[in-house]
Amino acid sequence: MNNIIHHVTVKIENIIKDTDRVNVYILSDPDQNILPPFTAGARIDLHLPNGMVRQYSLTGKMIGHKQYKIAVQKEISGRGGSVYIHENLKIGDIIPISLPRNLFPIQKASRKHILIAGGIGITPFIPMVQTLEKRGEDFELHYCCRNAESTPLYNILKCLIDKNKLHIHHDNGDTNAGLDIRDLLSKQQYGEHAYCCGHSGMVRAFKDATKKWSQDSVHCEYFGANNNDNVAYEIEIASTGQIIPVNQNQSMLTALRAKDINIEASCEAGICLQCKTKYLDGNPQHRDMLLSPEDRKCYITPCVSSCQGGRIILDL
Numbered sequence: 169m170n171n172i173i174h175h176v177t178v179k180i181e182n183i184i185k186d187t188d189r190v191n192v193y194i195l196s197d198p199d200q201n202i203l204p205p206f207t208a209g210a211r212i213d214l215h216l217p218n219g220m221v222r223q224y225s226l227t228g229k230m231i232g233h234k235q236y237k238i239a240v241q242k243e244i245s246g247r248g249g250s251v252y253i254h255e256n257l258k259i260g261d262i263i264p265i266s267l268p269r270n271l272f273p274i275q276k277a278s279r280k281h282i283l284i285a286g287g288i289g290i291t292p293f294i295p296m297v298q299t300l301e302k303r304g305e306d307f308e309l310h311y312c313c314r315n316a317e318s319t320p321l322y323n324i325l326k327c328l329i330d331k332n333k334l335h336i337h338h339d340n341g342d343t344n345a346g347l348d349i350r351d352l353l354s355k356q357q358y359g360e361h362a363y364c365c366g367h368s369g370m371v372r373a374f375k376d377a378t379k380k381w382s383q384d385s386v387h388c389e390y391f392g393a394n395n396n397d398n399v400a401y402e403i404e405i406a407s408t409g410q411i412i413p414v415n416q417n418q419s420m421l422t423a424l425r426a427k428d429i430n431i432e433a434s435c436e437a438g439i440c441l442q443c444k445t446k447y448l449d450g451n452p453q454h455r456d457m458l459l460s461p462e463d464r465k466c467y468i469t470p471c472v473s474s475c476q477g478g479r480i481i482l483d484l
């Protein structure tokens with residue numbers, strides 16, 4: 169039987185400072201071999217030396233596959249992955265990554281593509297606009313940021329796209345002064361597809377604005393969940409009766425791991441469902457991006473989701 173390759177090893181070839189908070193990392197094969205191909209919108213998992221796994225969109229030009237490019241924004245109040253990358257990874261380091269996978273592809277045979285990016289959410293759109301320009305398809309890109317200084321990858325982007333198709337929206341910190349997504353997407357024209365990658369507030373506004381669209385035409389790339397509203401609670405393990413306290417600053421996954429209960433997890437951001445676990449009782453606080461309403465009645469994603477208080481019984 170042939171072995172299937174799930175991971176490759178890459179070397180950090182270069183690190184380029186793009187903005188105050190964003191670094192671009194150039195990754196290549198340590199022996200200069202060609203890397204596995206990818207399509208516009210694809211992402212990879214980075215397996216960091218501290219055991220964290222984080223996803224980043226491939227954002228390089230799609231010319232040959234000798235290098236991958238990712239852009240990482242340092243999020244001081246995030247889950248720690250981006251801070252670790254900024255403060256620890258250096259040129260020459262060797263790290264394992266997953267093969268590219270694409271959950272955010274460009275749709276074929278569309279009349280027009282409307283792309284909406286928020287901040288570092290621009291990353292998957294860089295190869296996407298390149299592909300759309302090459303195909304000669306109609307599109308417009310709306311890129312929302314606070315100000316010119318905090319507009320990641322702008323210098324790369326402006327060389328790839330006709331300026332009439334690029335709409336930059338700087339709100340200077342006033343959310344009312346930014347792009348009116350509802351107005352932009354108020355009516356779906358026949359054959360139009362809309363795409364969004366940005367912070368959770370932007371994705372919510374996008375989903376709200378496209379509620380009446382055909383859902384086959386609406387595409388989101390998720391960054392991961394915010395779990396700042398946790399409360400303390402307990403987990404009960406159904407098979408043993410073991411009680412595990414979870415404090416306000418802990419994820420359910422971390423609390424389980426601390427007691428040597430290991431659930432397989434990949435993204436740790438609520439966007440892959442690898443950690444999906446059955447629960448038997450309790451009031452879950454779901455924060456994943458993918459479970460269906462039906463699944464939420466009996467499954468939870470311990471990497472990001474929690475309990476609204478009291479106790480949750482996991483079918484483990």
Ligand code: FES
Nearest residue numbers: 434436441443471
């Ligand atoms: S590990 Fe991906 S959803 Fe939990």
